[in-house]
Amino acid sequence: MVTAKQPKYQYIALLIAEKITKNELKVGQKIYARSTLATTFGVSAETARKSISVLNDLGIVDSVHGSGVIISSRQKAQEFLAQHQDVQSIQDLQGEIIQSVKKQQSEFIHFSSILDQLVEQTGHFQKLNPLTPLELELNEPSEKYGKNLGEMNLWQNTGATIVGILKEDELVVSPGPYATLNQGDTIYFVGGAQTLQITRNFFFVK
Missing domain, CATH: 1.10.10.10 (Winged helix-like DNA-binding domain superfamily/Winged helix DNA-binding domain)
Known part of the structure; x- marks a missing residue:
């Protein structure tokens, strides 16, 4: 046409x-x-x-x-x-590609903006609520299992202060240095903004 x-x-x-x-x-x-x-x-x-x-x-x-x-x-x-229709089809495809790239760029900018807001608000929340417990489920294999908190030097290595351990259906509050950790446990702790990732790496990254 x-x-x-x-x-x-x-x-x-x-x-x-x-x-x-x-x-x-x-x-x-x-x-x-x-x-x-x-x-x-x-x-x-x-x-x-x-x-x-x-x-x-x-x-x-x-x-x-x-x-x-x-x-x-x-x-x-x-x-x-x-011949004209072939050329027109190519031009239409080029136009669609350009529009798609522009849309993706716009969506990426929007995503980056939302991510920046999330990081900022998360950091702000943690500053305002430094004692809000973080949670880590020990659901992956780790060479740390079977050791107690004192043997792990958990606080010295991660900065995490353990405030509770969930073992199956039993929650142990304020566990002492002789409390042991095993796969399937969930630990609750307080610490700085990076403490969760540091603690995760401590258990699961060799």
Whole structure:
């Protein structure tokens, strides 16, 4: 389908080629004089001349001196339209890619903004609530299991002060240095902003 996205002279040439392809204009038929073409499409005589020149160069029409413009090839009109549609499809795809990239960039900027707010608010919350317990479930294998808190030097290595240990359905509050930890336990502790990650690494990163 022809759309008016291209220069006027090319748009008119494509419209004429489309009419030829649909047999609305037939091979051997004489088409408008340049002056009539200009009036029909509301363009200048020069624009009409360039439209005919495009069709003539492609072998779709013949400009015969004294006889006007004669349609000479329906096949070449079809080829002209097909080539235009291929180019238009590529341009449309390029446009879609550009729009998609812009959308992704916008979404990434929005995501970064939300993430920055989350980090800021989390840090602010921890400053205001330094005694709010952090939680770590010991659900992965670790070489630390079976040792007590004193043997691990947990506070010295992580900065975490253990305030409770959940063992199955039993919560041990304020456990002493001889309390042991095993896989499946959940520990509750207080500490600084990075304490949770440091404690996780202490148990699970070799």
